Amino acid sequence: MLLATIVGLFVLWPSADALPDRMPYFGEGAGSLHATSEGVPDEATALVPARLDDGTAVQVAVPPEAMGEIGDGDRMRVFDIPEAAGFGSTYVFVDFAREIPLALLALAFVGVVVAVARWRGVAAIVGLVGAFAAIGAFTLPALLAGEPALPVALVSASVVMCIVLYLAHGFSTRTTTALLGTLIGLLLTAGIAWLATSSSRIMGTSAEESQILFTQTSADLSDVFLCGLVLAGMGVLNDVTITQASAVWELRAVAPGASRGELFARAMRIGRDHIASTVYTIAFAYVGAALPLLMVMWMTDAPVDVQLTTGEVVEEVVRTLVGSIGLVLAIPVTTGIAALVVPGASAAPEDAPLEAPARA
Incomplete structure (x- = not known):
């Protein structure tokens, strides 16, 4: 995995000649x-x-x-x-x-995270800074240089997840399990995103910034949208995979005699609750981001099928559905990996297995 990421960085790293010229921000004399x-x-x-x-x-x-x-x-x-x-x-x-005001808000964010999570919070913030540095140094230039979107997205996600997960949670089998589950989830998300983008004929031209990219660069805007779908899934996938890996390890700690099947079944009960709440989170996050668009739709006297299939709306719908599908699939994948690699059951007679899971 690490070797593939390094090779991907080497192959996809854009040359300076392939990058578009920077656009001047100030006019002459301004x-x-x-x-x-x-x-x-x-x-x-x-x-x-x-x-x-x-x-x-x-x-x-x-x-x-x-x-x-x-x-x-x-x-x-x-x-x-x-x-x-x-x-x-x-x-x-x-x-x-x-x-x-932005500096004060940022300081408040850092202060709250450090006060509650302490050194782990510090590590998470450092990891976040490193992740944005990686995106700025590799992902954005690679897309602007016209490199293929899916490889760029997957290499970027691998680099970012390695930075974020290992800094925030330390080097351990548990963290590596969450990382593997996240990357598999992102692979699945990438495949679904490619199918959804192709079948929906999404051009990625609805936003004002996309029009600037269309006129000033050779970047394929549908590829940019596709890369954005994969990157958008990283945060939520990271959340659920680290939770599922931790759940399996904690269940093993309280029931050393439980079988791997019992661990998987019990952890999946936790995962199902997580699925329900996180799917809502994804949907409402996109509703909040697209609120002005929804208000315009409400004001517009047009058939529902026309409104729901315009480029702007379809982009938001595809983001929500693709992200949710990738999230749901990552939970059983991560739980299964964790149940396989967690330390084996103890043979001590006093260790009782978990109760058989109730049917959902």
């Missing part, structure tokens, strides 16, 4: 600054008085969608665009400056 508003925008001129961080008093041009949002004392990110002088000022509102 720059980004921070300013603090000193009032509210004037409805007649669409300008708001503000002061730059160096103390310079300026007028900032505000777009219509932000007119009612800016208040006195708000921190703003503005662009200094000489060509915008015709709008009353060269300083143009781009967005609110969010660095401080």
